Amino acid sequence: MKFIGANVGRRTNSVQIIFALFVLVVGLAHSAFAQSFNVTLIVVEGNRRIETATIQAYTAITTGENFSAAEMNDAVQRVRDSGLFETVTADMRGEALVITVAEHPTVNVVAFEGNSSLDDNVLVSLVQTTARRVYSASQVRDDANLIAAAYANQGRMSASVEPRLISRDDNRVDVVFEIVEGGVVEVERISFVGNRDFSDRRLRRVLGTKQAGLFRLLVQRDTFTADRIAFDKQVLTDFYTSRGYVDFQVLSVNSELSKDRDSFFVTFQVQEGQQFKFGAVTTTSDIAEVNPSDFDVAIKVSEGNTYSPNLVEDSIARMERRSLELGLNFIRIEPRLTRNSEDLSLGLSLIHI
Numbered sequence: 001m002k003f004i005g006a007n008v009g010r011r012t013n014s015v016q017i018i019f020a021l022f023v024l025v026v027g028l029a030h031s032a033f034a035q036s037f038n039v040t041l042i043v044v045e046g047n048r049r050i051e052t053a054t055i056q057a058y059t060a061i062t063t064g065e066n067f068s069a070a071e072m073n074d075a076v077q078r079v080r081d082s083g084l085f086e087t088v089t090a091d092m093r094g095e096a097l098v099i100t101v102a103e104h105p106t107v108n109v110v111a112f113e114g115n116s117s118l119d120d121n122v123l124v125s126l127v128q129t130t131a132r133r134v135y136s137a138s139q140v141r142d143d144a145n146l147i148a149a150a151y152a153n154q155g156r157m158s159a160s161v162e163p164r165l166i167s168r169d170d171n172r173v174d175v176v177f178e179i180v181e182g183g184v185v186e187v188e189r190i191s192f193v194g195n196r197d198f199s200d201r202r203l204r205r206v207l208g209t210k211q212a213g214l215f216r217l218l219v220q221r222d223t224f225t226a227d228r229i230a231f232d233k234q235v236l237t238d239f240y241t242s243r244g245y246v247d248f249q250v251l252s253v254n255s256e257l258s259k260d261r262d263s264f265f266v267t268f269q270v271q272e273g274q275q276f277k278f279g280a281v282t283t284t285s286d287i288a289e290v291n292p293s294d295f296d297v298a299i300k301v302s303e304g305n306t307y308s309p310n311l312v313e314d315s316i317a318r319m320e321r322r323s324l325e326l327g328l329n330f331i332r333i334e335p336r337l338t339r340n341s342e343d344l345s346l347g348l349s350l351i352h353i
Contacts, residue, residue, distance in 0.1 A: 281303060301348070
């Protein structure tokens with residue numbers, strides 16, 4: 001029992017000691033932050049390009065007043081947040097706040113190495129890093145990404161861009177973008193999911209992107225580019241709507257890179273919908289002096305024709321020319337469609353307004 005009691009006593013003493021130390025540390029920290037400083041002078045060291053007055057203004061400190069440690073920390077942080085300096089430190093020397101800065105270097109030269117398919121003039125137009133500007137690590141990273149994206153638009157998906165700095169005298173640096181262009185990634189296969197009325201082969205002929213084939217050295221459209229895929233979605237939509245598929249949609253485009261990373265497999269998932277035909281085609285007018293029957297000769301679509309927005313536009317253009325022939329200036333034709341989902345028709349009313 002005595003043995004157990006001794007242990008309990010030692011543990012109690014240990015807890016008391018730890019608690020006392022904790023109170024001491026908290027007290028010291030509180031004392032440090034509660035301490036105030038009377039700043040009568042702000043001294044800036046290390047600056048070469050940035051004016052001392054500019055740095056002093058960033059602190060937002062008015063000399064001759066007392067400031068807490070927390071307020072002093074905030075003042076120094078405001079100088080850091082300006083983004084003008086690589087490092088910012090501060091200390092009190094008597095009543096003088098001394099701020100020591102290390103400025104970002106100035107860009108001396110911007111150069112490119114390893115590029116052949118994109119020449120220097122193209123790359124210079126892409127990057128924001130230029131000579132005689134302050135070096136920014138974040139801007140250089142963004143520029144490297146822009147260069148890589150430009151190569152990706154050429155189909156060079158594996159291109160890599162690594163920025164390198166060469167230090168010069170007078171706090172200057174050369175920025176060199178080292179480029180490994182990589183090979184062109186071809187589109188190995190284009191397929192479709194959801195198409196019923198048109199075969200894959202027919203739809204491939206519509207697209208701007210082509211599959212790599214026997215003449216791949218002569219065809220430049222068999223390389224994968226994201227911009228061309230966006231164009232292909234639009235031409236597919238135009239192809240279907242011009243044939244009466246007014247509800248057609250490209251639901252998704254899946255671009256899968258091969259295991260060897262040298263080719264893409266592109267799959268368009270589409271929803272064709274139903275094919276519509278023209279219903280009744282009529283002309284009306286909101287203008288009293290206009291006789292709608294005078295415009296019948298200009299209408300080249302009739303009930304039962306496969307619906308096409310191109311035919312509607314063509315009829316409107318003919319009717320507007322007919323208006324000029326009849327001396328009816330400033331006449332505008334507005335088409336209005338009436339959908340009938342039961343017989344899959346679109347009634348067309350051409351109104352003079």
